Amino acid sequence: MDLITATYLATRPDRDPEELAENIAREQSLELVRELIPDAIAERLLGQVLAVDRLDQRRWALKIGYPAELASGRIGQLLHLLYGNVSFYPRIRLTGLALPDELLDELAGPRAGIDGIRQWISVFNRPLLATVLKPRGSEPEYFAGLARRFARAGGDILKDDQNLIERDTANFRRRVSACARAVEAAADETGRRCLYLPHVAGSGDFLHARLEIVAGLGLRGVVMCPWVMGLETAAAAAREFDLMWLAHPAMAGSFTEADDHGVSTAVMLGMLVRIAGADISIFPGSGGRIASHHEPDEAETCHALTRPLGQLKAALPCTGGGKTLELAPETARRLGNDCAVLVGGDLLSRGERMEASVASVVSRLNAD
Amino acid sequence: MDLITATYLATRPDRDPEELAENIAREQSLELVRELIPDAIAERLLGQVLAVDRLDQRRWALKIGYPAELASGRIGQLLHLLYGNVSFYPRIRLTGLALPDELLDELAGPRAGIDGIRQWISVFNRPLLATVLKPRGSEPEYFAGLARRFARAGGDILKDDQNLIERDTANFRRRVSACARAVEAAADETGRRCLYLPHVAGSGDFLHARLEIVAGLGLRGVVMCPWVMGLETAAAAAREFDLMWLAHPAMAGSFTEADDHGVSTAVMLGMLVRIAGADISIFPGSGGRIASHHEPDEAETCHALTRPLGQLKAALPCTGGGKTLELAPETARRLGNDCAVLVGGDLLSRGERMEASVASVVSRLNAD
Numbered sequence: 001m002d003l004i005t006a007t008y009l010a011t012r013p014d015r016d017p018e019e020l021a022e023n024i025a026r027e028q029s030l031e032l033v034r035e036l037i038p039d040a041i042a043e044r045l046l047g048q049v050l051a052v053d054r055l056d057q058r059r060w061a062l063k064i065g066y067p068a069e070l071a072s073g074r075i076g077q078l079l080h081l082l083y084g085n086v087s088f089y090p091r092i093r094l095t096g097l098a099l100p101d102e103l104l105d106e107l108a109g110p111r112a113g114i115d116g117i118r119q120w121i122s123v124f125n126r127p128l129l130a131t132v133l134k135p136r137g138s139e140p141e142y143f144a145g146l147a148r149r150f151a152r153a154g155g156d157i158l159k160d161d162q163n164l165i166e167r168d169t170a171n172f173r174r175r176v177s178a179c180a181r182a183v184e185a186a187a188d189e190t191g192r193r194c195l196y197l198p199h200v201a202g203s204g205d206f207l208h209a210r211l212e213i214v215a216g217l218g219l220r221g222v223v224m225c226p227w228v229m230g231l232e233t234a235a236a237a238a239r240e241f242d243l244m245w246l247a248h249p250a251m252a253g254s255f256t257e258a259d260d261h262g263v264s265t266a267v268m269l270g271m272l273v274r275i276a277g278a279d280i281s282i283f284p285g286s287g288g289r290i291a292s293h294h295e296p297d298e299a300e301t302c303h304a305l306t307r308p309l310g311q312l313k314a315a316l317p318c319t320g321g322g323k324t325l326e327l328a329p330e331t332a333r334r335l336g337n338d339c340a341v342l343v344g345g346d347l348l349s350r351g352e353r354m355e356a357s358v359a360s361v362v363s364r365l366n367a368d
Numbered sequence: 369m370d371l372i373t374a375t376y377l378a379t380r381p382d383r384d385p386e387e388l389a390e391n392i393a394r395e396q397s398l399e400l401v402r403e404l405i406p407d408a409i410a411e412r413l414l415g416q417v418l419a420v421d422r423l424d425q426r427r428w429a430l431k432i433g434y435p436a437e438l439a440s441g442r443i444g445q446l447l448h449l450l451y452g453n454v455s456f457y458p459r460i461r462l463t464g465l466a467l468p469d470e471l472l473d474e475l476a477g478p479r480a481g482i483d484g485i486r487q488w489i490s491v492f493n494r495p496l497l498a499t500v501l502k503p504r505g506s507e508p509e510y511f512a513g514l515a516r517r518f519a520r521a522g523g524d525i526l527k528d529d530q531n532l533i534e535r536d537t538a539n540f541r542r543r544v545s546a547c548a549r550a551v552e553a554a555a556d557e558t559g560r561r562c563l564y565l566p567h568v569a570g571s572g573d574f575l576h577a578r579l580e581i582v583a584g585l586g587l588r589g590v591v592m593c594p595w596v597m598g599l600e601t602a603a604a605a606a607r608e609f610d611l612m613w614l615a616h617p618a619m620a621g622s623f624t625e626a627d628d629h630g631v632s633t634a635v636m637l638g639m640l641v642r643i644a645g646a647d648i649s650i651f652p653g654s655g656g657r658i659a660s661h662h663e664p665d666e667a668e669t670c671h672a673l674t675r676p677l678g679q680l681k682a683a684l685p686c687t688g689g690g691k692t693l694e695l696a697p698e699t700a701r702r703l704g705n706d707c708a709v710l711v712g713g714d715l716l717s718r719g720e721r722m723e724a725s726v727a728s729v730v731s732r733l734n735a736d
Contacts, residue, residue, distance in 0.1 A: 072503070233601045237572070
């Protein structure tokens with residue numbers, strides 16, 4: 001039988017680790033005690049304990065196998081299966097995940113991935129520089145000016161701040177059109193495209209209207225916040241409009257930043273968003289205003305986004321959260337060639353010297 | 369100016385508490401240092417520190433006011449605003465929330481609420497008994513049989529397990545129709561309706577097709593998991609089809625069960641799901657297989673769901689997670705008259721005696 005294998009880190013388990021593992025296997029699969037599950041159903045659908053390994057004085061690794069059928073071929077149901085009810089168990093952290101090829105094929109992963117992004121911006125051999133359009137409350141012309149300056153100076157990826165959201169569709173169209181035109185104008189000058197990603201949010205008609213505008217403008221992708229919108233909502237929206245998407249990690253810190261609880265960054269902002277089809281994943285990494293306090297997170301998350309995984313394309317790791325231009329080259333050296341560094345406020349603070357600073361950092365990224 | 373006020377509990381703050389409060393106010397509103405924000409925008413949109421109160425040796429309450437405009441009248445954007453980026457800050461827990469009336473009116477809250485549920489099932493003066501249809505893998509006839517037995521015995525609310533999800537729309541229709549017919553047949557016998565809530569999930573056409581079937585069958589509501597699907601996706605789906613909905617807390621434990629991080633149960637599974645329009649909210653409460661280890665959670669969550677709040681209707685508190693029939697009356701006494709107790713596996717374990725057990729518990733709930 002094809003199994004989804006999930007590894008949970010149990011810290012100071014509240015009962016015998018073997019028994020805890022059996023409980024999790026049941027809780028997450030059929031949510032009933034064994035004697036109430038008919039044998040035929042148990043054989044087909046009950047989670048199985050694959051291994052219980054003691055790691056140190058207080059921690060155990062519990063490896064559980066779930067029949068792949070339980071995910072119903074849907075990323076939302078996979079989240080349920082991996083961590084839905086067990087999120088209420090004390091000191092259980094999801095740290096590992098492996099899926100059978102058939103399920104990977106069905107979930108499909110990124111449409112464009114790193115290669116598609118590099119094709120679009122014609123940058124094949126260096127780490128990428130990304131920035132954010134902010135602050136909310138500015139006029140469309142201000143954002144467009146910023147977009148044009150960044151693109152002309154050689155910046156690679158330009159994303160809307162995740163708090164840019166207009167109630168009125170016409171206002172969204174006005175702002176996003178202005179930025180799209182600015183990026184096009186810059187491309188006409190430089191001969192190279194910058195990837196502009198407007199932020200879209202919400203659901204139903206509200207979301208749909210915004211995606212139609214983005215696609216209609218010939219833009220290639222969007223920013224979405226899957227841990228606010230729903231991972232499956234975001235994935236399905238991008239697929240419907242054949243757009244790339246950047247997954248912003250808003251709200252996910254409650255999972256990733258806990259020590260003995262939640263979901264590791266590599267699984268949450270690496271594996272899960274890649275499986276769901278995000279082409280770019282932002283995660284905090286090290287340094288800057290927002291940084292993970294989990295040491296190995298950065299490398300493991302990059303690995304999860306880019307390592308061979310069935311037929312899935314690699315997603316672009318992007319570290320963000322108050323990173324500085326000065327540290328961008330060093331950060332990129334740590335993350336590897338296939339990464340982006342997101343610099344927001346520090347770039348804005350350069351004022352008149354913004355273009356020169358961008359150009360200088362891009363040339364350092366090129367040289368490294 | 370109308371402010372959304374959020375209270376954050378800071379435990380062992382990593383810097384001066386006043387400075388931390390200022391940082392959060394900026395991070396969550398405009399995500400820029402003050403000197404980069406034009407004055408006109410700061411005046412309109414920058415978050416403000418309203419109070420910094422020391423609670424004990426290690427904890428401070430940071431009260432921040434956000435201009436209501438920042439929520440853009442949308443529940444998803446409100447989540448961003450309250451906890452998006454700050455979810456990555458160490459030891460910050462959202463524990464309090466107050467919204468201006470205008471925003472409450474716009475978000476609207478439950479369509480039916482406690483009164484609407486009581487109208488539907490004609491039970492006006494006692495706590496309610498709810499159960500779950502499981503396990504996944506059973507035939508529609510099995511679920512329908514269970515539904516009929518529970519409804520005939522006098523049970524009030526019947527929900528699908530949140531892992532019931534068919535890939536194929538026809539299979540969903542088959543199972544849900546069978547259960548709907550069973551509940552109708554029971555109502556014909558007893559003269560009283562049981563509220564049956566099928567589980568719907570996903571997004572776009574997949575979700576839409578299932579909601580159409582539910583509404584087409586004349587059923588009054590659904591189960592959704594807003595912390596998997598997205599709170600706004602769930603809210604909008606229910607509104608579009610004029611259905612009641614029960615919010616299941618899958619995945620939310622990472623927020624609520626942390627000690628010094630995340631979001632309190634009362635805000636997350638109380639205030640936020642009520643504002644989003646859930647008519648019923650399941651939370652762990654005390655006792656049973658899944659129980660919160662936060663002592664005051666139960667009472668505070670009930671209060672958040674039912675207290676006067678603008679024009680919003682009260683949502684029904686429902687405690688679940690392995691609760692037993694035996695303890696249902698005692699649990700209901702603790703939670704108050706306007707509550708439901710969800711008993712799943714323990715009810716199934718009664719076998720032949722299920723009807724008698726249900727009838728006995730309902731009569732005890734009546735008598736108390």
